[in-house]
Amino acid sequence: MKVSSEQPFEIVYSLFSHEFLGLLFESFAVQLDEKGRLSFAHQNISHVNAPEFASGLDEVDYKLIKWMDEMQQESVVKKFNHKKLKPKDFLRRIYDPKTENKAVQELIEEKLEGLRAKILENLNGKRLFEMGNDGNPIWREIDIMPEQASVLFHFRRNEENTHYFPTIKYQGEKLEWQYKNGYLICHEPAWLVVDYRLYNFKKGVDGNKLRPFLNKKFIVIPKKVEEQYYRKFVTQLVSSFDVYAVGFDIKVERSQPKALITLSDLPSNPKTDLFGNVIEEEEEDKIVFDLQFQYGDYNFRSEEKSDNNVELEHIGDNYIFHKVIRDLEKEKSYGDFLKNLDLPVKSSRHAMAKSKAFGWINTHRDRLQEEGIQIRQSTNGQGKKYFFGHAQISVEVKENIDWFDVHAIIKFGPYEIPFQKLRKLLLQGKTEFELPNGEIAVIPNSWFINYSEMFAFLEEQEQEEAFQLVLKKHHIALAQELQQNNLLQLTLSRKLEKLRDFSKIEDYELPVSFKGKLRPYQKAGYNWLRFLSEYRFGGCLADDMGLGKTVQTLAMLAYEKEAHPDATSLLVMPTSLIYNWELEARKFTPKLRILTYTGTQRIKDNSRFSKYDLVLTSYGIARMDVDILKGYYFNYIILDESQAIKNPGSIISKAVNELNCRQKLILTGTPVENGTMDLWSQMNFINKGLLGTQGMFKKQFLQPIEKKNDMEKAAKLHAMIKPFILRRLKTQVATDLPEKVINVKYSTMTPDQEKAYEEVKSYYREKIVNEMSIPGLKNQQFTLLRGLTQLRQIANHPKLTDKNYHGDSGKLEDVIHMVNETASEGHKVLIFSQFVRHLAIIREFLDHEKIKYAYLDGTTKDRQAQVKAFQENDSVKIFLISLKAGGVGLNLTKAEYVFLLDPWWNPAVEAQAIDRAHRIGQENKVMIYKFITRNTVEEKIMALQERKMALAGELISTEESFMKSLSKDDIEALLS
Template sequence: MKVYTTQPFQVIYSLFEHEYLGYLFESFVVQVNSKGQLTLQHQNISAKNADEFAARLDANDFKLIQLIDQIQQDAVLKRFSPKKKSPVDFFLKVYDPEKGDKTLQDSISHYIQGRMGKILDLLCNKMTFIMGKDGEPTWKRINIATEKATVLFHFMRNADNTHYFPTIKYNGQKLDFQYRNAALICYEPAWLMLNDVVYSFEKDVDGKKLQPFLNKKFIVVPRSVEENYYRKFVAPLLESFDVHAKGFDIQSEKYEPTPFLHFSEIATTEAPAVKGNSNGAASKILFTLSFKYGEHLVQAQEAKRISVSMEKTPESYVFHRLIRNVNHEKDFAKELNKRGLEVKNGQVVLDKSDAFGWLNSNLQELEQLGFAVKQADSVGKSSGKNYFIGEITLDVDISEKNDWFDIYGTVRFGEFEVPFIKLKNYILTKNNEFQLPNGQIAIIPEEWFTQYIELFAFSEGEHQLTLKKHHMALVNDLQNGNLATVTMSRKLEQLREFEMIEDKPLPAGFQGELRPYQKAGYNWLHFVQNYKFGGCLADDMGLGKTVQTLAMLQHRKENGAESASLLVMPTSLVYNWINEAQKFTPDLRVLNYTGTYRSKDVSLFADYDVVLTSYGIVRLDAEMLKSYYFDYIILDESQAIKNPDSNTSKSVRELKSRHRLILTGTPVENSTMDLWSQMSFINPGLLGNQHFFRNEFLKPIEKEKDEQKTRKLHALIKPFILRRHKSQVARELPEKIEHTTYCKMTEEQEHAYEETKSYYRNKILTSLEENGPGNMQFMLLQGLTKLRQIANHPLMTDSGYEGESGKLKEVMRMTKNVVGKGHKVLIFSQFVKHLELIRKALDEKEIAYTYLDGNTKNRQAQVERFQNDESIQVFLISLKAGGVGLNLTAADYVFILDPWWNPAVEAQAVDRAHRIGQQNTVFTYKFITKDTVEEKILALQNRKIQLVTDLISTDETIIKSLTKEDIDNLLS
């Protein structure tokens, strides 16, 4: 029947008993007549339609309606039945007396009882009824008692048994509830309906403790089971409820609590949620907070105001009812939380290292606050360890000796003193358990593994720790971090600041001048040499690493170097070094120790100041070369030894010398391990062994982007690397710097060149003899062109050629170098075929580029891409197409691959980059293939420079001006 909201109505709550779910409520609205009486006209109200009746509902009504919806049969079915079943099927199966699901019954009961308790709390002052059997919701009015009843449990022990029963009082009057048709309409907690009144209880009595007595006077506990019954039932009851006892004693006791913090080792799999990081240890530490009251120890996790323990006496039992000072217990727990031990439910689990680190920092204060800290028996361990928890301190002293540092350290574990060196393997293997003389296990503080791992990894000695002087930066870090007391000479302290480097005069035999930054580099080379350190000169390409090194080698010669120095480099650079040495240090006696026919005799080195060789030769002649003690070993383009496991790296490291130096514009090409290999050559042991470096630096830096490790690595290598970028020394550079780079032909290339040269030489010289110079110009131009192409790459004249080109390899090496540093480069060639080969090589290396030759339609688009797109760092240009009319100021490097007669054409190419708007110094590299016509043309240019500059405008004019001697020289 519909209830009209336009007429008076009343919300009421009706109690009924469900066949399986027990007592439940339903909510209704009932129409009210003109006399204010409830009528039979009613309807269900739920959360779906409650808003229609909101005018006569208060906030508690809305809460009640929502809770009552949740306990209805359909809601229970929806929540607990995974499959769609009818109510009959579901309840018959779950509540079957023999095969029913007891676990699911308990879950449903707990769900409903919790909500019934909340409903009954809200029903005070609400119209509440018992539902009639015909479904009439207002059959009988019941009331909710406004006060709470109390329960007293009685135990009467006699010679044979114990009688147990409860009594209930309401407002001081005893309620006679037994055999009175009383009903427990809720169990969690108990709500008892008696004579149309529903009572709740103080202390949230469990209804199951009252249920047996609704129709029974008492329960008899036989003497045979009383001890177990008293321990498991009576003792917990005493903690929460009032008990009257006869035949045994209950003693209430009060003490001030003493806090106990126990710790025990637990297996990782048994550990609850863990605070802090795990270092992969096989176990963790469980802290348990408890309190001692007199002789009684209670756990903090048992959050009870009263704790009861049972004592069996010869004749009876004594229950000690301990009244706890909960506030005081909380204060102790707060003290732990304040110190970082976040105790929840009386426990906390930490990684072992964190746990003992915390104990080491806080033990003394805790004991002053009254805590007793002790180790408990280990959980889940067959043999528990006895851990040391006293104070741990460390003193480290570092003092400088002649060529090393001595390290003295003492660790104090309470009364025990242990030399710091005893912890070396523990720190390196990250084993934090150290056994003391008394058998206890001390846990090494976790921070020591970070603070001192490099010290142990880099140190030497079994009984006395020593560090090489090149680890001065590490020593400095330890001193700055107050991790060691350091005694160091004034001389060594100079290494901390490069500004204190002494100015050294240039050697008398040095021809030319050094720019200010080059002079600073020359001084720095002396500086590291003076301290017997190896150095890495890592200036940008084009800044003059070669000339700085030659000046230093000339100084060694003039100051009595006792043996030759070895310069190792890629084969393609040998001739560049020879030419530079002839130019700047002509007094240096230089041996070119390369080629198939080299004399493999180290005694020859005595007649030279500098021996030039290649990495390949060092690898081949390693056994012989390591028998000589060089003054310097210098590696140019030292990234060649970036792979520490390569034969080249191993061979180079075995060589012996007084000093070591490496030159490179790219100390790190692919991986941080590149740095380890090169640094380990110049200063062995500086970065520890490979395994240590990989774990402590490479992985954290490359995979985890660990900034602290990056800073630490930088500090270790900083004193031994001098690196200047072009931008840093821009003011000291002229606007334009030109270099000539000599390239060595490969064996296959040399064979192709010699074959072609012989053919044209014979043909042209025969023609000269027979016909004079007038008729051979075309043949000479054709021959020179072919030789120039082969000097670039034989593929330009022979499509079947399968070998390599020395020039192409060198061009690609330098291109990769320049691009790797973020610079832009213009690559010019007179031959489109040559540019095609460069294109193919760039594609293979996945280096992006723009391209321009005479057939390019979208010239300006190519220019703009190069100028504006940062990802495009290479521009390939044919000399004719790009010699004029282009503005390419984004580039600061220009490579000219194949020089020809007229320098004006090359100058125009360079001016594509070197023009108004260019902010950077422009470096020009002219690539010349050694022992070819290119080298001869360059020499001829230099001899006839005035003629070339003033008169010559075409290649034909130049060829006409060549004498027989010139032609003979070109083809020799």
């Protein structure tokens, strides 16, 4: 009968018996009569039509309706009815004794029991009925009792047998429930209907323990199966429920748990192959921590989670059930406490490397005692007897003239251990040794972590007829870090203490002979270089590209000339940088006497070096002339682009390490290119032994950092090198920078490139000079423009004019180097060229290296997509743009660097390109690099342009105006 949701109605739930599935629930809407009573008008509700009756439903009703839908036969059989039989036919087959499927029956019953339990738990406050045989959903109402009943299980033992039965109490009164036509709706947990009242029970009683007694007073347990029954069944009841016994005893232990950690050895198991050969040995034996809880005489593993534990004791004819009531909350608090101390023993056992285990005990001993947690060794009589007392190490480091003196005291309980013995064990990686009392002391792992590097760097030095352990001064950062972590006492002079904080280094006057102005961060770099020089420390100036490593170094060299006028310094660099250094030195330090020691015509005589303040040479020459160079004692040896020696096994690395000097300095924007060993090679050059031997460095730092991602080792390595590396990023010194910093990068042609250039230059020089001698010839400008354009292209790369050219290009090498450097530092770069073919060569390199980039020339159709990729995609660091296509209409404020590959006569076009990056909205300071090839028309045009602009005071903005401004002498100079 249809129920109107517009008229008063009530939601009810009805219980009915299914032929196969047992007791099920259904939900109904029942219309109310004019007096508010339930009428005979009712309608079944499912999740489909429930929204229609939303005004009478709450959240619980929606859940109940959903669960009741799931227990109807159509839903129950859906998962199993693969042959698409009618639900009734399927169930008949499953439950018919001839065709039954017990496995499916069990799965169905498991699902239904789960649904019944959920429904019954949520019926409180709802109306429940038994359904009549005619389908009337409100045939008889069942009252849902608001409180839980309790069950007491009785055992009465006599000489012949034991009687067993349960009694039920509700609100303190005994409930008569047997022989009352009561029935169980659900068994797990039990929900019992008696006299149309629905009861559930404390402690989640299983209905199967009540069902046998619905129509039976008690169960008799014969004497012959008594013990077996007691052990298997009664112990469970005693553990989980209230039991009243006559004829045997139940003793209850109530106390607070005591936490015990038992330690036992777990020998390492080396991995072997099929033939028993050891493939891989574990690093160290382990110790197993086993957490247990003691209640009186009883111990329980923490993984055993039952509230109560019962053990049966049979003495003569008497039985005693020992019941221990556990405090699982307290046990959990112990587990949480230990977990917070990095000992996850919630599942009872945890294995840890032996030295780490004893380090953990040593660190947390006091806190464990405060919590009342005891540690003991396994008493199985096997294995070693370990020392569990307090282990202590105290180290004192005092500054001497050229080194640090190191004193250490080591104690295990009352025993003082010689420092030399423990140091030897630490260096060998051994974790244990025997104490005078026969116990085995295990060195805490924290000592390996904290002191192994320092102990490795210690050296023996004879002092006053004895050997004293000393530490070199350049290991100051290691000592300072240990002091900061309260791991040693360190006594330093006030001046050396300043090296801890770079900002506290004193301000030094710039040398009078230095012709330039340093920005604040550059002046701070100069101060740092001077400070290192005073203490004879080597340094690595690793500022971002474009921040002026060259000018800071030249300021320091100008001071060195004043302080040591007879000394000579050596500067080694890639060949392409020599000219740049010459130009910068002439500009900032014109009084420095400079020898460029390069080329095939160089005079291989190191006695000449003393006539100069600075010798410039290349890595290639240093490698070839190492015997000549190492025969001279230099003041400073400076390596520019020092990543050239990142491989310690390379010939150039070995060569520069053979050279002799008072002081060393390296310059690089990328101190680490491939891996941690890059750092060792460069640090070892400036401060020999700072990071130990190559083998020691691999063991102490490289392997833990690169293979195990050990952040503590990485932090320690950083602390050791920090005083000797100065690295400022462009973002850090942005306030010290002008809005635009323009640099000129000079490149040197390769021999093949130079040959191609000379051939074309000779051709046009002869052609143009001849044309200039013919009066009135109007093709001169066109020929000159064509010739200059070809020479500019060859200055970039001869491939621009000759597709068959297979040589290389000096400018391309420099551009690639700087692209790699900026991109590796995470900077974004705009690369402009007037020649699309030049961009194609750069593009080919980027494709080969799988470096992402954006690209724009006159043929690009998706201009905005390319701009968006560069501006918004962090992985796109490079934007290749043709000067003509990208001169206007672009807003590229993410760029930090602009590379102009082929500057030309029109400064306005260059300015427009620069302004693509340097414009409103730009948060970065922009570094501009103009690439000029030495001894080519590029260099000469730039010089000519500067001279003409200075003289005429006018802007040469077009090719035509530039050409008209050229005199005969100018043209001859361009083509000379």
